[in-house]
Amino acid sequence: MIKYREIASYIRDKIISGDWYYGMRIPTQRQLANQFEVNRVTIIKSIEILEAEGFVFTKMGSGTYVNDYLDEDFISNKWSEMMDWSLSLRSQYTVQLINKLEADNSYIHISKGELGIDLIPHLELKNAMTNVSKYIGELSFGYNNGYGYIKLRELIANRLSSEGINVTSDNVLITSGALHAIQLLVTGFLSRNTLIFSNTPSYIDSTHVFDYSNMKKVKIPYNNFTEFYSIVNHYPGIKEKAIYVDPTFNNPTGSSLSIKEKESIMTCSKLHNIPIIEDDIYRDIWIDSKPECPIKALDTNGNVIHISSFSKSIAPAIRIGWVIASEKIIEQLADIRMQIDYGSSILSQMVVYELLKNGDYDNHTNRLRKILKDKRDYMLNILDKEFSTLAQWNVPEGGFFIWLTLEKDINIKRLFSELINKEKILLNPGFIYGSEDNTVRLSYAFESKENINYSLKKIKQYVMKS
Numbered sequence: 001m002i003k004y005r006e007i008a009s010y011i012r013d014k015i016i017s018g019d020w021y022y023g024m025r026i027p028t029q030r031q032l033a034n035q036f037e038v039n040r041v042t043i044i045k046s047i048e049i050l051e052a053e054g055f056v057f058t059k060m061g062s063g064t065y066v067n068d069y070l071d072e073d074f075i076s077n078k079w080s081e082m083m084d085w086s087l088s089l090r091s092q093y094t095v096q097l098i099n100k101l102e103a104d105n106s107y108i109h110i111s112k113g114e115l116g117i118d119l120i121p122h123l124e125l126k127n128a129m130t131n132v133s134k135y136i137g138e139l140s141f142g143y144n145n146g147y148g149y150i151k152l153r154e155l156i157a158n159r160l161s162s163e164g165i166n167v168t169s170d171n172v173l174i175t176s177g178a179l180h181a182i183q184l185l186v187t188g189f190l191s192r193n194t195l196i197f198s199n200t201p202s203y204i205d206s207t208h209v210f211d212y213s214n215m216k217k218v219k220i221p222y223n224n225f226t227e228f229y230s231i232v233n234h235y236p237g238i239k240e241k242a243i244y245v246d247p248t249f250n251n252p253t254g255s256s257l258s259i260k261e262k263e264s265i266m267t268c269s270k271l272h273n274i275p276i277i278e279d280d281i282y283r284d285i286w287i288d289s290k291p292e293c294p295i296k297a298l299d300t301n302g303n304v305i306h307i308s309s310f311s312k313s314i315a316p317a318i319r320i321g322w323v324i325a326s327e328k329i330i331e332q333l334a335d336i337r338m339q340i341d342y343g344s345s346i347l348s349q350m351v352v353y354e355l356l357k358n359g360d361y362d363n364h365t366n367r368l369r370k371i372l373k374d375k376r377d378y379m380l381n382i383l384d385k386e387f388s389t390l391a392q393w394n395v396p397e398g399g400f401f402i403w404l405t406l407e408k409d410i411n412i413k414r415l416f417s418e419l420i421n422k423e424k425i426l427l428n429p430g431f432i433y434g435s436e437d438n439t440v441r442l443s444y445a446f447e448s449k450e451n452i453n454y455s456l457k458k459i460k461q462y463v464m465k466s
Contacts, residue, residue, distance in 0.1 A: 004045040007036055009089075011046065015055050015066055016093050025063045026056065053078045069093075070100045072420070079417040091432045094416070095206050101426050110455040111428035112446040113203070113251060113312075113400055119371060119445070120315045121355075121364040128354035132347065146334035146342070148174025148322075149349035155356050156322055163283075164297030165306065165324060173323040173330045173337070176344045178281045178309040181323045182209050182244075185277060185305065188336030189329060190215070191240040197232060197274075198244040201403075203251040204279070205434035210244070219434060222255055229268045241274045248291045249282035249399025252433045252441035256397065259292045266298045276304045281321070284313045284365050286398035287373045302326040310352055312400070313365055320344060320352050375444040376402070379452055386460045393442075400445035403430075406438045410466050415440075415459070423458050 014020040027035070029043045036043075047064055050056045054074025058064045069078075075097070101107055147153065153169040160167060175181040186209060190196075193214045198204060200219035210217055220231055235241070243265060247257040257265075269276050278295045296306035302325075309321030323333060355361040379402060383393055391406045406412070412429045419425040430439025444452060 004038075004042045004049070007032065007038070007043065007046040008049045011050055012053075012055060013089060015069060016089055016096070020066050022066050022068055024066045026066065028063060070097050072101075076417055076421050079413055090413075091206065092208070094429065094432050098426065098428060098432075101420070106424060107420075108423075108425045108451050108455050109443075109446050110425055110452065110459075111441045111443050112426075113443060114316050114446060115312070115368075116446045116448070118448075119368060121360065124355060124360040124364055125315075125351065127360065128351045128358075131354045131358070132350045136350075146173075146337040147330070148172070148344060149346060149353060152320075152349050152353040152356075153322075155353060157324075159356070160324065164293045167324055170327045171324055171330060173325075173333050174344050174349055175309075175321045175323060175337075176319045176341075177311050177321040178279055178307050179207060179209065181307045181309075181321055182277065182279070184323070184333050184336055184340075186210065186212050186215075187340070188333050189275075189305075190242055194240045194242050195235060195238045196242050196244055197228075199246065199250065201250075201252055201430060201433035201435040201439070202244075202246060203433060204244060204246075206432045222250055222253060222257075228261075228264055232268055232272060232274070241272065243269060243274055243276045244279065245276065245295070246279040246281070247295055248280050249285065249396060249401075251282070251399065252401050252428070252430070252435075253403040254394055254396025254399050254401045255403075256291055262292070262295045262298060266295060266304075269303045270301055274303070278304055278306045279308075280306060281309045281312050282399040283308060285368065285372065285400070287369055287376060288397040291398065296324060305329065313368070314352070314355070314361070318348055318352060320348050372400075372445060375449065375452070378449055379442065379444045379456070382453060382456045386456060390460065390463055400443045402442040402444065404440050404442055406440070406463060408438055410438055410463055412438055412440065414466060415462055418462055419459065423462075425455050425458055427459065 011020070011026065020026060029040050029047070032043045033040045047056060047058065051058065054067055054071055054077060055069045056064050057067045078093070102109060102112060150169060152174060153172040157167050157169050157172050175184065192212065196210050196215060196217045197220060198210070198217055199222045201222065204210065218231065218235070220228060232241070245257070245265065247262060249256055265276065268274065276295060280294055283291060283294065294306060296304040306324035307321065310318050311321065323330065325333070376396065380395060383391070383402070383404070387404070391404050393402050393404045396402060412431070416427055416429050419427050428441040430437060430441065433441070447455070
């Protein structure tokens with residue numbers, strides 16, 4: 001017999017997934033009772049749970065409606081009940097909440113995956129915009145061809161030669177960021193029944209971009225890619241396969257694949273003719289030493305689709321990324337692109353082109369690496385002093401993140417909730433990235449040193465209490 005908690009979970013799922021939206025009247029108690037073959041008392045108990053959590057509200061004589069379930073006043077109530085939810089629902093709700101609160105400047109964003117306002121190249125952007133204004137009248141402001149600004153495509157192709165990737169502008173498609181590139185691949189390149197081999201932990205698990213139709217994912221631990229070939233061989237009967245990997249300064253762990261691991265992936269790809277989606281958006285943000293060559297540089301058969309973006313190195317609002325692939329794939333993606341949105345902003349593309357052409361981008365990234373090194377080392381010093389007996393962590397050689405693994409008896413969900421409710425500190429728990437350990441993502445890229453110090457000491461305070 002279905003119990004009231006299971007009915008409550010069903011309703012939560014409908015709300016969180018967006019099937020039932022804010023302000024919508026949900027089915028009546030009688031309809032729900034008939035649907036689940038229970039009495040109305042059971043339905044009433046389910047509704048009471050959801051009202052306490054803030055997912056629904058009831059109007060006397062009118063019915064029960066979907067509430068603004070991301071409202072902060074209900075977070076603590078939700079989290080006490082969420083201990084029993086499935087991981088996928090818990091992750092989806094948590095990501096939605098983080099996305100909402102990330103836009104609120106009253107919080108300290110100790111996990112945020114973007115540059116702080118003081119690290120964005122304001123002067124360089126202004127100069128680039130001034131340069132664009134000098135010839136803006138020569139350009140067409142009609143819909144583009146879906147491929148992107150030709151001068152930017154040519155310049156990206158030229159720059160990639162220094163990474164061992166030898167392509168022309170015909171192999172380059174401009175996108176609105178890396179995630180948009182992956183969405184285009186899912187829509188226009190991958191089969192609906194594709195089996196995706198993907199590294200974990202990964203930010204891709206927080207996006208659900210591969211949760212499309214009958215696609216299935218096989219997760220490969222990031223530190224276990226040397227065993228990639230044997231893992232793939234466990235699925236010989238499935239023809240449609242693809243590999244997703246972010247090989248450089250992985251989000252969220254900050255780790256990178258070795259050249260041996262990249263070669264292993266490439267060898268497997270060639271033997272089984274499996275395409276590789278290489279998401280390499282943090283490559284330019286190295287700190288200690290320039291990273292080893294991309295997987296695409298090892299590609300002799302055209303199996304690797306290389307993706308990157310300027311969102312992390314310049315600013316998220318720029319919304320310019322790119323795809324490198326065979327001419328056939330680029331043509332196919334451009335066609336899909338024209339059916340969806342007619343291309344990325346020509347103005348943003350021109351601004352990025354100016355930044356690259358006049359050397360301001362390289363000057364900016366050189367300066368950025370020095371600042372990020374200083375902030376990374378500052379955060380590591382605090383961790384050494386405050387967390388040496390409470391957690392373990394990596395030392396990233398680039399990117400934005402330090403991956404903190406806390407002791408097993410610490411409740412991450414409660415820590416997340418209490419920091420939001422009591423301290424207005426937003427922390428990204430590891431489970432939204434597919435981690436099954438007691439992990440959190442820390443970022444040294446966004447907040448000031450003062451806020452980093454304050455946040456880490458507050459986190460320690462709550463960790464010690466749990």
